[in-house]
Amino acid sequence: MSADSRAPRGGIRSALAATTWGDRVLVALLLAASLAGVALAGPSPRATTATVRVGGREAARLALATDRTLAVRGPLGETEIVVEGGAARVVASPCRRKVCVRMGRAARRGDLLVCVPNRVVVEVDGSETGALDAILR
Amino acid sequence: MPRGGAPRPRVPLPFLAFLAAAAAGVALLLAGRVASLDETRALMDTFVTVRVRADDARAARRAIGAAFDEIARVARALDWFDTTSAAGRPLGALAAGESADEVEIARVLEVALDVARASDGAFDPTIRPLTALWGFEGEPRVPPADSLAAARARVGHGRVRVEGGRVVAEDPGLLLDLGGVAKGYAVDRAVETLRAAPGVRGALVAAGGDIRAFGRGPRRGAWTIGLAHPRAPDLVAARFPLADGAVSTSGDDQRAFERDGVRYHHILDPKTGMPSRASVSATVFAPTGTEADALATAAFVLGPEAGKRLLAGRPGREAIWIVEREGGLAVEMTPGLEGRVVVDLAGAGARAIGATDDEPDSAAARSEARRVR
Secondary structure, three states, rough: OOOHOOOOHHHHHHHHHHOOHHHHHHHHHHHHHHHHHHHHHHHEEEOEEEEEEEEOEEEEEOOOOOEEEEOOOEOEEEEEEEEOEEEEOOOOOOOOOHHOOOOOOOOOOOEEEEEEEOOOOEEEOOOOOOOOEEEOO | OOOOOOOOOOOOOHHHHHHHHHHHHHHHHHHHOOOOEEEEEEEEEEEEEEEEEEEEHHHHHHHHHHHHHHHHHHHHHOOOOOOOOOOOOOHHHOOOOOHHHHHHHHHHHHHHHHHHHHHOOOOOOHHHHHHHOOOOOOOOOOOOOHHHHHHHHHHHHHHEEEEEEEEEEOOOOOOOOHHHOOOHHHHHHHHHHHHHHEEEEEEEEEEOOOOEOOOOOOOOOOOOEEEEEOOOOEEEEEEEEEEOEEEEEOOOOEEEEOOOOOOOOOOOOOOOOOOOOOOEEEEEEEHHHHHHHHHHHHHHHHHHHHHHHHOOOOOOEEEEEEEEOOOOEEEOOOHHHHOOEEEOOOHHHHHHHOOOOHHHHHHHHHHOOOOOO
């Protein structure tokens, strides 16, 4: 009862009193590590190309800069992919649970849209030349 | 619940140790960051790009500047178009071998003549009478047969040698065309400069058809090189990793012209004096840019069959040929490259850049990006 009545006034102080030095060091460390992680990794860069594979075989490679709709045929039927505003998404799929449709947009390098039942994978990445360090000509 | 007046526990030693280790780890991670910089300048009739990964941006900038200075110096030293320079005069005038330029020319010529002999003259650094006749550097023309024969007689790598770092010309009238080695050599010199520069961990120098790299690339492995498609320069016909070493390409798409419906390009077969039709492009891997550059010309002129024989006698040298076959393009390569090169002649990259509305199935059939095993 007495602890509850003190809580609103000395919340931080009592919380501090409840921790050991070890706890505080741990919290500070985790905070520092997560900040360092953000600083090191940065935001992942925007993708420029979507590679569409059906059953592991490349079916199409699309520039994300160009809006378009594409239908690819998998074992269950046609999966419809829309490229719009620099991102790819699956808008229609013959699969039962429509997980791929609910995956939303893929716009950052390495983003994946996967429809396991219809064996369709859409991976967005850098452009053909973007991943190269030099061109020999 | 607060423990009121209970004594605060002392900081346990393991935690201190853990803290120190974690701090050291974060410091190491931050220290491990490298500055990646690149710069492109127009030099030696092409665009030269120098990419550097260094401890910090200042080290990278300084190294890039030094590399470009070195390339510009080599360009002057090996300027065979300038008839007042050591490289531009007939070889008879070189024999003194005393000036710094002459020493450098002898160094380049030693590699060039080695490739000339090994390829039985498919590459010849004394080809200048022929290239001058075709006029590829100015107004190109198809020369008449009699002047071709006369020019051919003035070409002969067998009439010059390098002895003790000096050029010994049996035929003092021989003229150098270093077009098949100079850029490779410049890339070598730039890489040596970058290797010696403080703080540089890895670098790549690309001068059109000649690339050399060392150290780690930006994606923590080898550098990734794309070979421009000889018939669609916006596309990449092949991609491969390059660690410490050089790669050069010779293609019929560079410096070409058309007369009466026939396409002529600048890579001449020294034996006929005509553009070689044996390859569309030849790309050679070698330890140095100078050798890769000369070998690429030889491999182009010889074509895949004879070219493979030439390279079989030179361990560690590999090549990719693009050739015309049955109205289309085909790829051949030396066995050592199998599994390392991804070839895509149909141009899957075309759809990455341009917008087409192909049926996906036909697109897949046409792309057939195949990993060569």
